[in-house]
Amino acid sequence: MTELKLERDSFGRLVFTDDAGNRHSGIVPARAFPISAPDYGVTLLSASGQELRWLEQIEDLPEHTRQLLLEELTQREFMPVIRRIIKLNSYAMPSTWEVETEQGNCALVLKSEDDIRRLSGHGLLIADSNGINYLIRDKLALDRESQRILDRFL
Amino acid sequence: MTHAPSLAQSGSSIPEAWRDAIAAIAEKGETVLAWMEIDLDDRLNFVPGIILLTSHGLRAKSRHHEAWQTFEYRRGLELQRSDYSGVGRLTLTDTAGRQGYWQYTLANNNAAMRLAGSFEKQLAAFLGESLPPREEEALCPVCHTPLVTKDAECPACQRETAAPTSTWILFRLWRFARPYRGQLIIGFVLTLISTAATLVPPYLTMPLMDDVLIPYQNGKAIDQTLVMWLLLGLLLSALVAWGLGWARTYLLALVSERIGADLRTTTYEHLLKLSLEYFGGKRTGDLMARIGSETDRICVFLSLHLLDFATDVLLLLMTAIILFSINPWLALATLLPLPFIAWLIHRVRDKLRTGFEKIDRVWSEVTNVLADTIPGIRVVKAFAQEQREAERFREANRHNLAVNDKLNAVWGMFSPTVSLLTEIGLLIVWAFGIWLVAHDQITTGVLVSFLAYISRFYSRLDAMSRIVSVTQKAAAGAKRIFDILDHVSSVPEPANPVHLPNLQGRIEFINAGFRYGNRTVTRNLSLNIQAGEMIGLVGHSGSGKSTLVNLICRFYDVTEGSIRVDGIDIRNLPVAEYRSHIGLVLQEPFLFFGTIADNIAYGKPSATRAEIIAAARAAHAHEFILRLPHGYDSLVGERGQSLSGGERQRISIARALLINPRILILDEATSSVDSTTEKEIQLALDNLVSGRTTIAIAHRLSTLRRANRLVVLDRGEVVEVGQHDDLMARQGHYYALYQAQARHAEMLAEETGERDD
Numbered sequence: 001m002t003e004l005k006l007e008r009d010s011f012g013r014l015v016f017t018d019d020a021g022n023r024h025s026g027i028v029p030a031r032a033f034p035i036s037a038p039d040y041g042v043t044l045l046s047a048s049g050q051e052l053r054w055l056e057q058i059e060d061l062p063e064h065t066r067q068l069l070l071e072e073l074t075q076r077e078f079m080p081v082i083r084r085i086i087k088l089n090s091y092a093m094p095s096t097w098e099v100e101t102e103q104g105n106c107a108l109v110l111k112s113e114d115d116i117r118r119l120s121g122h123g124l125l126i127a128d129s130n131g132i133n134y135l136i137r138d139k140l141a142l143d144r145e146s147q148r149i150l151d152r153f154l
Numbered sequence: 155m156t157h158a159p160s161l162a163q164s165g166s167s168i169p170e171a172w173r174d175a176i177a178a179i180a181e182k183g184e185t186v187l188a189w190m191e192i193d194l195d196d197r198l199n200f201v202p203g204i205i206l207l208t209s210h211g212l213r214a215k216s217r218h219h220e221a222w223q224t225f226e227y228r229r230g231l232e233l234q235r236s237d238y239s240g241v242g243r244l245t246l247t248d249t250a251g252r253q254g255y256w257q258y259t260l261a262n263n264n265a266a267m268r269l270a271g272s273f274e275k276q277l278a279a280f281l282g283e284s285l286p287p288r289e290e291e292a293l294c295p296v297c298h299t300p301l302v303t304k305d306a307e308c309p310a311c312q313r314e315t316a317a318p319t320s321t322w323i324l325f326r327l328w329r330f331a332r333p334y335r336g337q338l339i340i341g342f343v344l345t346l347i348s349t350a351a352t353l354v355p356p357y358l359t360m361p362l363m364d365d366v367l368i369p370y371q372n373g374k375a376i377d378q379t380l381v382m383w384l385l386l387g388l389l390l391s392a393l394v395a396w397g398l399g400w401a402r403t404y405l406l407a408l409v410s411e412r413i414g415a416d417l418r419t420t421t422y423e424h425l426l427k428l429s430l431e432y433f434g435g436k437r438t439g440d441l442m443a444r445i446g447s448e449t450d451r452i453c454v455f456l457s458l459h460l461l462d463f464a465t466d467v468l469l470l471l472m473t474a475i476i477l478f479s480i481n482p483w484l485a486l487a488t489l490l491p492l493p494f495i496a497w498l499i500h501r502v503r504d505k506l507r508t509g510f511e512k513i514d515r516v517w518s519e520v521t522n523v524l525a526d527t528i529p530g531i532r533v534v535k536a537f538a539q540e541q542r543e544a545e546r547f548r549e550a551n552r553h554n555l556a557v558n559d560k561l562n563a564v565w566g567m568f569s570p571t572v573s574l575l576t577e578i579g580l581l582i583v584w585a586f587g588i589w590l591v592a593h594d595q596i597t598t599g600v601l602v603s604f605l606a607y608i609s610r611f612y613s614r615l616d617a618m619s620r621i622v623s624v625t626q627k628a629a630a631g632a633k634r635i636f637d638i639l640d641h642v643s644s645v646p647e648p649a650n651p652v653h654l655p656n657l658q659g660r661i662e663f664i665n666a667g668f669r670y671g672n673r674t675v676t677r678n679l680s681l682n683i684q685a686g687e688m689i690g691l692v693g694h695s696g697s698g699k700s701t702l703v704n705l706i707c708r709f710y711d712v713t714e715g716s717i718r719v720d721g722i723d724i725r726n727l728p729v730a731e732y733r734s735h736i737g738l739v740l741q742e743p744f745l746f747f748g749t750i751a752d753n754i755a756y757g758k759p760s761a762t763r764a765e766i767i768a769a770a771r772a773a774h775a776h777e778f779i780l781r782l783p784h785g786y787d788s789l790v791g792e793r794g795q796s797l798s799g800g801e802r803q804r805i806s807i808a809r810a811l812l813i814n815p816r817i818l819i820l821d822e823a824t825s826s827v828d829s830t831t832e833k834e835i836q837l838a839l840d841n842l843v844s845g846r847t848t849i850a851i852a853h854r855l856s857t858l859r860r861a862n863r864l865v866v867l868d869r870g871e872v873v874e875v876g877q878h879d880d881l882m883a884r885q886g887h888y889y890a891l892y893q894a895q896a897r898h899a900e901m902l903a904e905e906t907g908e909r910d911d
Contacts, residue, residue, distance in 0.1 A: 009251070010250060010251025010252065011247055011251050011252045012245070012251070012252040012255065049869065074197075074198070075198065076238055076239060077239065078194075078198050078239050078240060078241040079239075080200070091633075101200065103194075103198060103199040103200050104199045104200030104201060105200060106193070106200045113515070128240075130240055130259055130260040130261050131239075131240040131260065131669060132239075132240035132241070132259055132260075133239075133240070151508070151512075152508055152511065154512075154515075
């Protein structure tokens with residue numbers, strides 16, 4: 001595999017130069033399995049949505065390129081991780097939850113119990129009314145009060 | 155230099171937290187023209203911030219920084235908005251590169267769009283290209299959506315209101331019980347009398363014991379008339395209790411059945427009014443379980459358990475009064491265990507309620523597996539996955555068992571504890587009673603009647619403890635029903651509806667955008683469709699054609715911008731009235747079980763036979779219908795006569811023709827049939843289209859030959875608009891699509907040609 005030519009331009013966009021020497025600016029990296037296997041498979045999409053390069057592993061990339069990719073991926077994959085459920089206004093839907101996340105405190109509106117998705121293990125993914133996904137890595141690792149609240153929805 | 159809109163208007167709604175910081179700027183003569191709050195910082199942490207558009211330029215500040223980031227107006231600046239995965243982003247660039255960017259969750263998206271729009275206008279004004287337009291449009295103070303009039307309520311914000319439900323959810327059923335007040339009161343009176351009647355026999359044991367049996371043991375003869383009277387009293391009270399008990403049970407069961415039926419129909423009616431978005435997010439099995447079994451459970455609760463409970467409470471109260479009137483001390487001893495039992499019930503209540511809710515949820519999980527698998531049985535069998543589906547079902551059942559087991563452990567301990575307390579209570583009465591008899595405080599008859607009373611008393615208390623679980627079950631059911639009833643349609647009826655009796659059919663999209671969850675399906679869509687014009691929507695699958703149609707039908711509401719018909723936002727029109735102007739012909743026409751005539755008249759049940767036939771003729775369906783043995787009375791639909799795709803399609807065209815809509819939507823109306831049938835349908839469609847605003851989606855570009863304009867969509871955006879020849883000349887998206895199809899057609903022709911050789 002030839003080396004991945006990736007840089008960031010002054011507009012903050014990622015520029016990828018393919019093997020033929022064509023420059024693609026504004027490319028978008030995307031993980032293939034962001035939830036079940038985040039480390040497997042990252043693809044580079046052109047601004048118009050075509051796949052430019054498939055990377056099965058990004059571990060092997062040079063440090064600089066890898067950092068660029070990871071930076072861009074973090075920006076795209078906004079998934080606050082819930083640490084604690086502070087309180088909620090009602091057990092009926094729609095219900096507003098005040099939560100403490102690794103990214104700071106915020107409020108989310110849960111529209112339906114079906115928006116809580118079980119992940120393998122004890123993980124949960126909660127989609128709020130604005131389409132933001134909140135992750136609970138391990139529901140058993142939450143404090144008792146949070147677990148008690150969650151339990152009502154599962 | 156420029157005339158800015160007044161600060162008072164836009165400044166008054168700026169949140170308290172930012173006022174000081176903004177006041178500091180205003181002192182230096184800078185006016186705030188627009189603003190938005192942001193809630194994320196550049197590393198996507200939740201940090202509040204604000205962006206201001208002032209007379210001098212753009213300013214931004216986060217809660218964590220004292221200083222403002224300032225960008226004065228200058229040539230080349232550009233503010234762009236984008237979003238992905240629930241996060242919106244504003245990026246400020248100039249010719250050299252990116253100057254700054256700010257991020258927010260999509261709740262603030264409308265404000266961001268307004269801000270970006272205003273920025274463009276202000277910058278143009280600053281550069282002297284045009285005067286800044288005065289902000290004449292009324293805006294919603296919360297989300298900045300344009301409003302029809304200044305004090306109209308915002309169509310976009312309405313949907314967010316979420317009223318929390320109280321724990322006393324069963325009392326909300328009163329709404330359904332109210333029409334039956336009269337019967338309920340009669341039922342209550344009957345209950346009162348029949349309960350009182352059941353309390354007579356133990357009372358009569360007192361004279362039986364003290365005046366008849368004990369004197370006899372002491373050597374006195376039995377007073378036969380007294381015995382006769384007492385026994386007659388026992389018989390009479392039993393008869394009265396029997397008759398009245400029958401009457402009230404019948405009456406109250408009658409009422410509760412009606413309440414249950416009302417509850418069911420109301421829920422179903424409400425469900426039908428909810429938007430497609432709701433149905434998209436719910437599974438059929440779950441909804442069916444809620445409307446079917448939950449309402450039934452509530453009904454059983456009302457007619458059986460609640461009635462019994464009310465009787466028991468009355469019994470308790472009356473017994474307590476009688477006991478106290480006979481002997482207050484012994485009564486006190488008898489009632490002593492009651493608080494313990496009440497406490498016990500209270501302790502278990504919470505655990506049981508959440509448990510039953512959980513069981514319900516797990517139960518719908520089990521039905522959901524069935525609802526998933528049975529309709530897809532062909533796929534399951536074709537891929538030989540029976541084993542795996544069975545495993546899934548077993549897994550759901552295992553989950554069900556686990557939850558049940560946990561609950562049963564608590565529940566199992568509950569009843570024996572109540573029995574134990576009952577026995578202890580009786581023991582106390584015996585001990586205290588014997589002591590009182592020994593001290594000549596009471597007679598043996600009093601003690602016996604006390605024991606007769608309290609053995610009833612406690613046996614009812616035991617039954618009453620069961621009310622806890624059934625009440626919890628019913629409350630859990632009621633909660634799930636009210637979850638539906640409380641769900642505000644995301645396509646709400648307007649509070650101040652505007653009526654449009656004579657719809658012209660002019661449709662405008664103004665910066666319309668739609669998000670499904672966090673996926674932006676369409677964005678920034680602006681399009682003007684004249685009344686009577688035919689528009690062909692063209693694009694790859696997934697380019698947002700069907701979404702556009704769903705938005706026009708108001709199956710969903712736009713998340714940004716607006717759609718106007720005849721100049722009025724469709725969110726201000728009454729939903730049903732608006733939809734009555736729309737005719738819809740889908741790719742897979744759905745026929746309900748019923749006659750062909752019923753199906754054609756579906757949108758207008760009052761249609762005459764002549765109208766139905768006229769519509770069928772115009773849809774080129776008349777002839778084939780008459781060829782059927784029962785003509786227009788032939789049964790169609792799931793359990794009826796099977797019709798071909800083309801025939802069904804022509805019936806659905808007739809259905810659309812009959813309501814004579816001003817706006818007509820053809821969603822791939824001809825793509826599921828072969829080309830000969832397509833020609834017939836096309837003829838039918840030509841009749842339908844004439845004189846109506848028509849929006850047609852077609853995969854085969856050739857079917858759009860009559861369209862006045864073609865609109866080419868790509869990934870949710872309009873990329874080209876024009877007539878066939880123009881678009882071909884432009885050699886853009888449309889050209890590429892057309893070429894691809896032509897090549898495909900050629901290839902097919904060649905293949906068949908080769909085969910013929």
